[in-house]
Amino acid sequence: MGLYLLLFGITLFWFFFKTYLHRSQTTKLPPGPTGLPIVGSLLQIGPQVHESLAKLAKLHGPLITLRLGSITTRVASSPETAKEILQKHDQNFSDRHVPDVITAQPNPEATLGWVPGDHRWRNRRRICSTQMFTTHKLDSLQHLRHQKAQELVLHIKKHCSSDGVPVDIGRVVFATTLNLISNTIFSIDMVDPEFESAQEFKDLVWRIMEDAGKPNLSDYFPVIKWLDLQGVKRHIRPSYRRLHEIFDEVIDKRLKDRVLDSSRSGDFLDALLDQCEEDGSGFNRQTIKPLILDLFIAGSDTSAITTEWAMAELLRNPHTMQKARNEIMQKIGTNRLVKESDIDQLPYLQAVLKETIRLHPAAPLMLPHKARNDAELLGFTIPKGTQVFVNAWSIGRDPKYWENPLGFLPERFLGPSPDYKGRDFEYVPFGSGRRMCPGLPLAIRMVHLMLASIIQAFSWRLPDGTTPESLDMQEQFGVTLKKAVPLCAIPS
Numbered sequence: 001m002g003l004y005l006l007l008f009g010i011t012l013f014w015f016f017f018k019t020y021l022h023r024s025q026t027t028k029l030p031p032g033p034t035g036l037p038i039v040g041s042l043l044q045i046g047p048q049v050h051e052s053l054a055k056l057a058k059l060h061g062p063l064i065t066l067r068l069g070s071i072t073t074r075v076a077s078s079p080e081t082a083k084e085i086l087q088k089h090d091q092n093f094s095d096r097h098v099p100d101v102i103t104a105q106p107n108p109e110a111t112l113g114w115v116p117g118d119h120r121w122r123n124r125r126r127i128c129s130t131q132m133f134t135t136h137k138l139d140s141l142q143h144l145r146h147q148k149a150q151e152l153v154l155h156i157k158k159h160c161s162s163d164g165v166p167v168d169i170g171r172v173v174f175a176t177t178l179n180l181i182s183n184t185i186f187s188i189d190m191v192d193p194e195f196e197s198a199q200e201f202k203d204l205v206w207r208i209m210e211d212a213g214k215p216n217l218s219d220y221f222p223v224i225k226w227l228d229l230q231g232v233k234r235h236i237r238p239s240y241r242r243l244h245e246i247f248d249e250v251i252d253k254r255l256k257d258r259v260l261d262s263s264r265s266g267d268f269l270d271a272l273l274d275q276c277e278e279d280g281s282g283f284n285r286q287t288i289k290p291l292i293l294d295l296f297i298a299g300s301d302t303s304a305i306t307t308e309w310a311m312a313e314l315l316r317n318p319h320t321m322q323k324a325r326n327e328i329m330q331k332i333g334t335n336r337l338v339k340e341s342d343i344d345q346l347p348y349l350q351a352v353l354k355e356t357i358r359l360h361p362a363a364p365l366m367l368p369h370k371a372r373n374d375a376e377l378l379g380f381t382i383p384k385g386t387q388v389f390v391n392a393w394s395i396g397r398d399p400k401y402w403e404n405p406l407g408f409l410p411e412r413f414l415g416p417s418p419d420y421k422g423r424d425f426e427y428v429p430f431g432s433g434r435r436m437c438p439g440l441p442l443a444i445r446m447v448h449l450m451l452a453s454i455i456q457a458f459s460w461r462l463p464d465g466t467t468p469e470s471l472d473m474q475e476q477f478g479v480t481l482k483k484a485v486p487l488c489a490i491p492s
């Protein structure tokens, strides 16, 4: 018996050794730092992950291997490597590596952003693309968004009657963005337009963004994730549950209205409920709530911080603010508020937004992709199951592709220039390929509308004691790339 066991053991060992030897002879993994035992390069990375990864890319090359705890990650930091992952091997990298905190929500398998790129994901993307983000659908509800932009201006106006009081730009545009999205999905406000009462929805979404952005040991050491050592999942779970309850209330009310009146409001909720009524569509009440939640989470903070960064850059570069304002005054004037349909006439404002998301992409590492199978990329092997990041932040600042890469120069986008729609890999703030941001058409409308409205209605200055040169532009890395110190500015 003992001899058989020994022989069995030797055979097993030989088999694994041969497999390992064969693999290491035939595969060339991307280079990277060695890292420390157990923690790998975790300590080296620090809190500004996007920046540390950019520095490592300078040392080791545009495609690196990095061990973070027990997880091995690959990071692409050049247009060429981004193109390989997001275009050439698009299908192979269309799965997601899912952070542990995401699994704390009810029915995480029904989300859009966190499921593998299979037929269920395709079904959800299709309904969003055809029922929410088409020009026709967005145009049909733009009057609701114009109203929200007007309320933002009125709120700031009220605020500036007490002269010299700074406005926390990020705070007011975040609340406005939630209402812009909720009016596109539900045709109702989820936050009190006066920003005073009914703040629960805003606080819940905010809390989820904060919790999801915290570095979590469970992601670096999955064997101990069941312990939830930092309590991140325990903390986030009630916020997810409460948001589902709020969605239930909205859905109940809409279902009652649909019984009483067969006409439809034409918003996304109606489209989803129509799908729920179709047999075999894969949509029901339990699966539409995570999808709706994903749209709020993915769309609100990203669009709000982009508006905040744009205002920060404009205040830091007063001549660009003046140019943007002049353009609005010349093309639209002051007799009426800006509309989404005016944006085509405002090329400088469009260039301001493009330059803002080049320097401050809201999702600097996109969302984590995952290799479905082994892939050969520029002579390196990316093994099946690997987590892959694309560093959109460092790509947008690459001096090989961008002249004066750290300067805020909207003019570079006035002539023929790269486009953010996923075709030019030196500029991928919305990603590219099948997992590219589906909300781009709405994001662009919302950010332009908010920016143009507050630039048209007010002239802005920095609080006393802050000069354009001393304005703090530090970043805070999380799920999104926030401004570390919130932007406060004085309207008049």
Ligand code: HEM
Pocket (backbone or CB within 6 Å): 112, 113, 114, 125, 181, 294, 295, 296, 298, 299, 300, 302, 303, 306, 357, 361, 362, 363, 366, 367, 368, 369, 428, 429, 430, 431, 432, 434, 435, 436, 437, 438, 439, 440, 442, 443, 447
């Ligand atoms: C300035 C604003 C925005 C930026 C910069 C942005 C950027 C991105 C990026 C980089 C990705 C990941 C792409 C990848 O991993 O390959 C993404 C995914 C996503 N975005 Fe956006 N986004 C913005 C606004 C929005 C809005 C307004 C919505 C919807 C209301 C939205 C919904 C989504 C969803 C659902 C995904 C996941 C898509 C999937 O996995 O299939 N985003 N976004």
